[in-house]
Amino acid sequence: MHRRLFLQASLTAAAGLSQLPQQTLAYAASLPDPKPGNLPRWRGFNLLEKFVAGSTGPEPEGPYQERDFEWIANWDFNFVRLPMSYQCWATPDPKHWTKINERVLREVDQAVDYGKQYKLHVNLNLHRIPGYCVNPPAEPLNLWTDEQALEAAVFHWKHLAERYKGRPNREVSFDLINEPNTNEASYVRVVTALVEGIRSVDPERLIIVDGLQYGNQPVPQLAKLKLAQSTRGYLPMNVSHYGASWVPTLSDAPPPTWPANWMNVTWNAETLRKVAISPWQKLEKEGVGVHVGEWGCFNKTPHDVALRWMEDQLRLWKKAGWGWALWNFRGAFGILNSDRADVTYKNYQGEQLDEKMLKLLQNY
Structure with a gap:
């Protein structure tokens, strides 16, 4: 699978809040407590304020927006994933990896509080962790081989564990490491160290790990650690990433259809079931809960194709009992401000809403 680089979205706030329906709160409050082997069917979005350090320096783009949490809950979703870069609150210099900017982390605390207020589960993910990121630039040390990087990674997760100790699951x-690309032995070694660090502080914290091969391959060796695992929903790539400049082999590909042909394979709902569902269902039988941490379709894919592909994915996940988090909420993959050329948007309190995509998501 091709390595992906997501667009660095600049997220802006606007005034005007809608009334949160009481039935939404009742629905969310009825969710069971999650267990590593039995996750609720969380459905929601990735929010990107701490996805990268800011474009003008080490500061992130800004605090999370309360309005996003309110709208997500108001539209009957119950989950947000926060893919974050440690460089938003710490220096990229390995000599100072453990120096923390508390002001920035207080903005993460605020997001967790917003989640509690609006009955949304908040999943914290290190998209960039000391020693590894799926996106460039490369880290100065290698998490999979350098002990200094691993020690720093353990430090950051222990710090977060201290911060949220006492918060219910x-x-x-x-969610420990976004989309790892390494061998299984190295991954298991690193994850084990991170889990031990977290559990030395907060033994009961629910921990989720991404699959290997950029999140697509389940990792049965980690089942013994009592973790849930996160998969992806981007296959086939010529549908989800058509026209994406950061995937050179797809930037000049022919417009996709659905069903599709990719890598000499005909892709349809049955192909998705065999390739992306069945292997993970085998993992579930070992007592591992599964969630789709990221998925979505870039804005250059024709809208009707994107919606048909999305519906097949959603139908499969609902049948499997899995939740999902769309990449993203606002931006080129999202339901707001996606800048698609073939969509008539609704002006929703100053934002451009893709109503058809929203309604499709609400149905599943």
Whole structure:
């Protein structure tokens, strides 16, 4: 699978809040407490305020927006994933990896509080962790081989564990490393160290780990650690990433259809079931809960194709009992401000809403 680089979205706030329906709160409050082997069917979005350090320096783009949490809850979703870069609150210089900017982390605390307020589960993910990121630039040390990087990674997760100790798992969970690309032995070694660090502080914290091969391959060796696992929903790539400049082999590909042909394979709902569902269902039988941490379709894919592909994915996940988090909420993959050329948007309190995509998501 091709390595992906997501667009660095600049997220802006606007005034005007809608009334949160009481039935939404009742629905969210009825969710069971999550267990590593039995996750609720969380449905929601990735929010990107701490996805990268700011474009003008080490500061992130800004605090999370309360309005996003309110709208997500108001539209009957119950989950947000926060993919974050440690460089938003710490220096990229390995000599100072453990120096923390508390002001920035207080903005993460605020997001967790928003989740509690609006009955959304908040999943904290290190998209960039000391020693590894799926996106460039490369880290100065290698998490999979350098002990200094691993020690720093353990430090950051222990710090977060201290920060949220006492918060129930229905409010917050940890997703350790975004889309690892390494061998299984190295991954298991690193994850084991991170889990031990977290559990030395907060033994009951719900921990989720991404699959290998950029989140697509389940990792049975980690089942013994009592973790849930996160998969992806981007296959086939010529549908989800058509026209994406950061995937050179797809930037000049022919417009996709659905069903599709990719890598000499005909892709349809049955192909998705065999390739992306069945292997993970085998993992579930070992007592591992599964969630789709990221998925979505870039804005250059024709809208009707994107919606048909999305519906097949959603139908499969609903049948499997899995939740999902769309990448993203606002931006080129999202339901707001996606800048698609073939969509008539609704002006929703100053934002451009893709109503058809929203309604499709609400149905599943």
